[in-house]
Amino acid sequence: MILAPFSRRSLIGAAALLGPVLRATANEADPVFAAISAARRAGTALTAALSNLDENDEAQNGRANAAADADSDARNALAKITPTTEAGFRTLVRFHAEDIAFLEPDTFGALALRDIAAALEARGPS
Amino acid sequence: MSPNSAITVADMGRRAVQSAMPVLLAAPVEAAGRTPDPIHEAIERAQDAREAYATALDVLGVERNKAAVLVASAAADRDTRAREALAALRPTTRDGLHALIRFYAEDAQALDPNSPGSEALQILANGLPEPAPARRRTPSLASRLFTIISECVALAMMTGGSAAVSRLHHLF
Numbered sequence: 001m002i003l004a005p006f007s008r009r010s011l012i013g014a015a016a017l018l019g020p021v022l023r024a025t026a027n028e029a030d031p032v033f034a035a036i037s038a039a040r041r042a043g044t045a046l047t048a049a050l051s052n053l054d055e056n057d058e059a060q061n062g063r064a065n066a067a068a069d070a071d072s073d074a075r076n077a078l079a080k081i082t083p084t085t086e087a088g089f090r091t092l093v094r095f096h097a098e099d100i101a102f103l104e105p106d107t108f109g110a111l112a113l114r115d116i117a118a119a120l121e122a123r124g125p126s
Numbered sequence: 127m128s129p130n131s132a133i134t135v136a137d138m139g140r141r142a143v144q145s146a147m148p149v150l151l152a153a154p155v156e157a158a159g160r161t162p163d164p165i166h167e168a169i170e171r172a173q174d175a176r177e178a179y180a181t182a183l184d185v186l187g188v189e190r191n192k193a194a195v196l197v198a199s200a201a202a203d204r205d206t207r208a209r210e211a212l213a214a215l216r217p218t219t220r221d222g223l224h225a226l227i228r229f230y231a232e233d234a235q236a237l238d239p240n241s242p243g244s245e246a247l248q249i250l251a252n253g254l255p256e257p258a259p260a261r262r263r264t265p266s267l268a269s270r271l272f273t274i275i276s277e278c279v280a281l282a283m284m285t286g287g288s289a290a291v292s293r294l295h296h297l298f
Contacts, residue, residue: 082253083253092250103243104241107238108233109238109246112233112234113243113246115230116226119216122216123217
């Protein structure tokens with residue numbers, strides 16, 4: 001029999017080893033991760049462009065405007081993506097909770113997102 | 127009193143039910159292995175309180191008298207208490223978590239529309255699967271048995287036992 005060299009135990013062992021690899025691959029395939037990374041990068045670039053901005057410097061203004069456009073594009077792209085994995089959903093909730101806490105702390109939205117993120121954390125790892 | 131009298135039989139039945147009651151009451155929780163997520167009830171309370179508060183404010187807009195002010199003030203307090211109770215709870219199920227996200231997204235739209243927080247909540251809510259239609263809870267086996275036994279005991283007490291036996295016969 002072809003399968004004879006593979007005992008049931010060795011197949012189960014292989015499946016157990018493959019589990020984390022397959023899960024990691026599925027997570028990488030979730031487009032929300034790339035979109036979150038792009039939004040984070042764009043946000044960091046915008047913050048850098050705005051810090052110590054000399055409004056009389058045309059070149060600096062141009063770079064700041066370009067960074068603001070890139071940030072807006074990245075956020076719009078992220079808004080159109082629905083996470084396909086539980087890990088992606090968690091990361092998206094965490095991103096929004098941190099983002100809104102930074103943009104408008106102590107508002108209703110920031111507090112609601114904080115509570116939702118805390119509820120997800122309390123549920124343990126996905 | 128004759129040991130076979132209807133009252134004695136009924137008393138024995140009552141005793142049997144009383145002795146079995148702790149098991150019958152505990153069984154649904156243990157047998158089901160899961161309890162309903164309390165977040166759903168807290169969300170309903172918060173929704174009710176929000177609606178009552180909105181209605182009280184509408185009334186206050188028309189009738190500017192002391193009674194309307196008192197009603198609106200009480201509704202505001204109830205709304206605050208319901209929100210605090212909700213914030214203190216953590217959902218215990220995935221459905222509960224999704225319901226909480228939907229509630230906050232809806233609430234943010236009403237309270238603080240077009241803010242970044244409201245938009246972020248809306249994005250999260252839009253990505254959620256459609257909620258399952260509300261299902262009517264099926265009574266547990268223990269609960270149904272308890273009803274059957276109660277009915278039989280009541281019948282035995284009223285008729286002396288023959289109707290109870292007949293009812294049990296029909297049930298099985």
